[in-house]
Amino acid sequence: GVFMLAFLLSLIKTPVYEARSKLLNRKDRVEIVIQNHRRPDFYTHDYSYLTIKKMMTTLPLLREVVEDLSLDISPHELCSRIRVEADEDSDVVEIVVNQPKADKASDIANQLARCFIKKDKGLRRKLAENSYQYLKTETDKVRNQLEKIEEELVEFSNRYGVIDLT
Numbered sequence: 670g671v672f673m674l675a676f677l678l679s680l681i682k683t684p685v686y687e688a689r690s691k692l693l694n695r696k697d698r699v700e701i702v703i704q705n706h707r708r709p710d711f712y713t714h715d716y717s718y719l720t721i722k723k724m725m726t727t728l729p730l731l732r733e734v735v736e737d738l739s740l741d742i743s744p745h746e747l748c749s750r751i752r753v754e755a756d757e758d759s760d761v762v763e764i765v766v767n768q769p770k771a772d773k774a775s776d777i778a779n780q781l782a783r784c785f786i787k788k789d790k791g792l793r794r795k796l797a798e799n800s801y802q803y804l805k806t807e808t809d810k811v812r813n814q815l816e817k818i819e820e821e822l823v824e825f826s827n828r829y830g831v832i833d834l835t
Contacts, residue, residue, distance in 0.1 A: 684769065685767050685768065685769055686767070686768055686769070686770065686771040686774045687765060687766065687767050687774060688765075688766045688768070688771070688774035688775040688777070688778045689763055689764065689765050689766075689778060690763070690764045690766075690775075690778035690779050690781070690782045691761050691762070691763050691764075692721070692761070692762045692763075692764070692782055692785075692786075693760055693761055693762075694718075694721065694755075694760045694761070694762050718755040718762060721753065721755075721762050721785070722753040722755075722762075724785060724788070724789075725751070725753050725764065725781060725785050726748050726751065726753065728744045728745070728748075730781070730784050730785065730788060731744035731747045731748055731751075731781075732744045733784045734747065734777060734780050734781050734784055735747055737780055737784070738773075738776055738777065738780055740773075740777070747777070750766055750767050750768060750777075751764065751765070751766055751777075751781065752764075752765040752767075753765075764778045764781050764782055765778070766778045766781070
């Protein structure tokens, strides 16, 4: 009786497929290690595993995945189907997606990786722009200070008849 009931339930229950996409979190970049036999390189910061996990499960990022793939589930539902895993001593972060359709599971895992990397590139670009602006401002300040000192030196030389022998 119990085996017959288990057999009948297995026929009725919708199968759930699991797809995995792996990211290599290195100091200078994140690479999609396994993505349906394609291997493009992407760049990112050296994030901790917990930071990546939190970033990958934010609603704006999941909403982007839902929209990009025209999924008929909410970002909250998508979040419940995703696990982000890694060993603390490893640089490999794995996105695990459980989904009733095998091809959709793979698409979701890969798209989440792409969206994460795109977001990271935007953050890096903004950080670089801010750094550039800071350095430019500081360089301008130093240049102005140097010009003022040079003017004072010329004025001093003229006032006291100092001759430059160099």
